[in-house]
Amino acid sequence: MGRSSDPGSLPLEPFRIKVVEAIACPTREEREAALASAGFNLFNLTSEQVYIDLLTDSGTSAMSDRQWAALMVGDETYAGSRNFAHFLEVVRDLTGFPHVIPAHQGRAAENLLFSTLARPGMIVPNNMHFDTTRAHVLRNGAEAVNLAIREAYDPESAHPFKGNMDVGKLDALLGSSAGKVPLVMMTLTNNTGGGQPVSLSNLRAVSESCRRHGVPLYLDMCRWAENAFFVREREEGQAGRSIREIGRDLFALADGATMSAKKDGLVNIGGFVATRDAALAERLKEALIVFEGFPTYGGLARRDLEAMAVGLLEATDLDYLAHRIAQVRFVAERLDAAGVPFLKPVGGHGIYLDVRRFLSHLPVEDFPGQALAIEIYREGGVRSVEVGSVMFGDGASPHNGDSPLELVRLAIPRRVYTVSHLAYAADAVVRVYERRASIRGVRMTHAPEHLRHFTARFAPK
Numbered sequence: 001m002g003r004s005s006d007p008g009s010l011p012l013e014p015f016r017i018k019v020v021e022a023i024a025c026p027t028r029e030e031r032e033a034a035l036a037s038a039g040f041n042l043f044n045l046t047s048e049q050v051y052i053d054l055l056t057d058s059g060t061s062a063m064s065d066r067q068w069a070a071l072m073v074g075d076e077t078y079a080g081s082r083n084f085a086h087f088l089e090v091v092r093d094l095t096g097f098p099h100v101i102p103a104h105q106g107r108a109a110e111n112l113l114f115s116t117l118a119r120p121g122m123i124v125p126n127n128m129h130f131d132t133t134r135a136h137v138l139r140n141g142a143e144a145v146n147l148a149i150r151e152a153y154d155p156e157s158a159h160p161f162k163g164n165m166d167v168g169k170l171d172a173l174l175g176s177s178a179g180k181v182p183l184v185m186m187t188l189t190n191n192t193g194g195g196q197p198v199s200l201s202n203l204r205a206v207s208e209s210c211r212r213h214g215v216p217l218y219l220d221m222c223r224w225a226e227n228a229f230f231v232r233e234r235e236e237g238q239a240g241r242s243i244r245e246i247g248r249d250l251f252a253l254a255d256g257a258t259m260s261a262k263k264d265g266l267v268n269i270g271g272f273v274a275t276r277d278a279a280l281a282e283r284l285k286e287a288l289i290v291f292e293g294f295p296t297y298g299g300l301a302r303r304d305l306e307a308m309a310v311g312l313l314e315a316t317d318l319d320y321l322a323h324r325i326a327q328v329r330f331v332a333e334r335l336d337a338a339g340v341p342f343l344k345p346v347g348g349h350g351i352y353l354d355v356r357r358f359l360s361h362l363p364v365e366d367f368p369g370q371a372l373a374i375e376i377y378r379e380g381g382v383r384s385v386e387v388g389s390v391m392f393g394d395g396a397s398p399h400n401g402d403s404p405l406e407l408v409r410l411a412i413p414r415r416v417y418t419v420s421h422l423a424y425a426a427d428a429v430v431r432v433y434e435r436r437a438s439i440r441g442v443r444m445t446h447a448p449e450h451l452r453h454f455t456a457r458f459a460p461k
């Protein structure tokens with residue numbers, strides 16, 4: 001099965017299809033009407049209005065027969081469910097973190113961690129904050145600082161680990177901000193920067209810097225198995241090791257992690273926060289009881305914990321991962337052949353179109369990323385998401401203060417689409433590229449203060 005991720009080869013499915021779900025492509029007229037009624041925000045579209053949904057890889061995975069079977073052995077006991085015991089055993093075994101607190105998804109885990117540790121005047125460094133992570137840091141009055149290496153901001157750099165952190169900058173920040181940094185976070189893979197991996201050696205250097213300054217290191221481990229796949233493929237001395245072995249090395253360098261199992265847990269809902277710190281775990285559990293529920297279910301049905309335990313292990317399977325990454329590369333190669341500009345090397349969970357080169361005639365005031373996502377939907381009923389000035393700006397500002405990147409992400413759901421689906425979606429993007437010169441910008445007609453990409457509304461310029 002190793003061949004399925006080689007360049008030029010078809011992504012060979014290490015599964016066959018047992019259940020199908022009907023989908024249909026709306027007509028061009030229906031798509032136009034849908035855009036207008038959605039306020040040109042693709043988050044407002046219904047599933048019937050979308051043919052190929054590349055909005056997100058989060059919570060959109062197809063579960064396996066084993067996961068569906070796991071749901072049937074749900075033990076819906078309020079306290080002390082068997083499913084929690086199994087879930088705990090799996091997470092401890094994969095990560096080595098002794099204390100595991102379930103939560104209904106990643107941002108719930110972030111809420112527990114940041115509402116417990118972050119205070120006004122504090123600074124939280126990350127390689128690059130994901131939007132919800134940033135929102136939780138800000139919500140608790142702290143400052144969110146991105147310290148990714150310089151290459152992370154260059155869409156054409158071929159650096160193999162663009163998720164890496166600039167350790168020199170981290171060291172300087174920790175040196176000048178003693179007592180102000182409650183934790184350092186590393187996002188595996190770096191979603192905002194294009195699904196780019198962090199190397200084991202960079203994580204080791206980050207960990208050493210944190211130790212020197214007495215600051216705990218936490219991983220945002222949403223896509224850790226994909227990260228480990230790249231470590232295995234690209235880092236010296238790592239070829240031939242299993243994903244779980246590499247994972248154990250990654251986790252050994254950290255003090256804890258937050259997890260959205262909607263990604264590399266292959267479930268539709270679920271997450272957790274894990275830590276080595278027993279005293280912190282007690283505080284997190286107190287917050288959990290207020291926000292999510294009792295510590296042996298954390299806002300989930302117990303059957304969900306069982307499906308998560310199975311999914312977390314399936315996500316470490318090499319055949320599964322090779323196919324997954326091969327699907328992403330298949331789309332990338334098709335776009336590349338037509339000259340479509342995207343962030344390279346292609347990441348683990350999607351293709352990030354480089355809007356600045358794609359729509360080079362549109363200024364940032366025209367929200368070009370949003371304009372591009374709209375056109376891709378208009379062209380083929382394919383839904384993508386803007387990851388740029390709409391997602392990371394605040395209020396009515398057209399500017400994304402933090403990042404010079406302006407991207408549109410085509411996220412590939414896990415085990416959901418066939419090669420034909422992916423070829424269709426890529427070809428729709430190519431047709432938009434061919435008529436790019438005629439594409440106009442948009443203006444924002446409703447501008448929420450934070451996380452505005454979810455609810456903003458737009459109109460064509």
Ligand code: F0G
Pocket residue numbers: 055056057058105106107108130132133187191220222260261262271
């Ligand atoms: N951290 C990262 C790196 C993420 O990508 C996400 C979610 C979260 C945290 C929050 O997890 O959704 O379970 O609450 N990312 C999704 C995406 C939404 O589309 O990239 P959540």
